[in-house]
Amino acid sequence: MLFIILPAYNEAKQIGRVIRDLFQQLEIGKFTVVLVDDGSTDETARIAEEAGAIVLRHVVNRGQGAALETGGVYARAQGADAVVHFDGDGQFNPVDIAGAVERLRKNNFDIVLGSRFLDNRSQIPFLKRWFIFPVSRLINRLFTGLHLTDVHNGFRVLSRVALEKIVITHDGMAHATEILQLVKKYHLRFAEHPIEVRYYKFGQGPLGGIRLVSDLLFRTIISKR
């Protein structure tokens, strides 16, 4: 059984549409949508439940990494054979899931990572494409040793094997780098898959990036994991 995990924080405006689109547009057999409401103060949880998702509710906001891991724990317990990490803000195209899952299953990959750079559907803002991404890619390479065309877009498909191995301990945005570190550590078979990202808001700015790197460094200093 496939589980689609959506972390969401105050996404009441979009979340209903995102979940309905998944159920209407995704032709992939049976799947479960798990929404992890990360301490929202709006109606995210209620709307998601009405749209047909299973809702796990964080009482307080813990960050996207923590929310994904909560979904992961649930999916493991429910016997998921694969999970999809998807965004609750409507920036991904549900249609991309089918191709990515098929790629994972047919080629026996452990994890398939979405990439905005493998086709030209994503209209990436100028500043991001030419300044932020090159720097992020470099930092990512330094921390993970993996050569990827894209960083931190949040679209992933994990096999059961990857789901068992990838236990996220970084609560904030550094989880995206941590996942890649674990891919490398456990020699998981990975591939990139073209996805479309629609830009409604800027996402993580330079300050967020600095925070992410300091999180990674601090954790490296205080623990051996």
Added chain:
Amino acid sequence: MSLIQFFLLLFFFYAVNRVFFQYRLGDVSVGQFVLWVVVWVGAAVVVLKPNLTSQLAAFVGIGRGADLVVYATMAVLVFAVFRLMARLEKMNKEITVLTRAVALKNEKLKVKS
């Protein structure tokens, strides 16, 4: 005795008092109690006998006693901040574990009812 010595000693006396009461209430352990008493009494000794730090400073190769106190204090403070950050990180992790457990338990309760 100069005025600054008087006020500092008064403050140290108050600090030792606070530590003692916190120990009596069970808020600090024996180890912490001893550590803090040693810190405050040590500070009082330094205030009463400033020459002691000058001798110690000369012994370790630093010019003035006051410099030695500043260096040592900074080292201790930086270490304390690091320890605090590490503890905060641990507490954050624990809060996440709790939050997750509550989320999963509530989902189970929903399924049952």
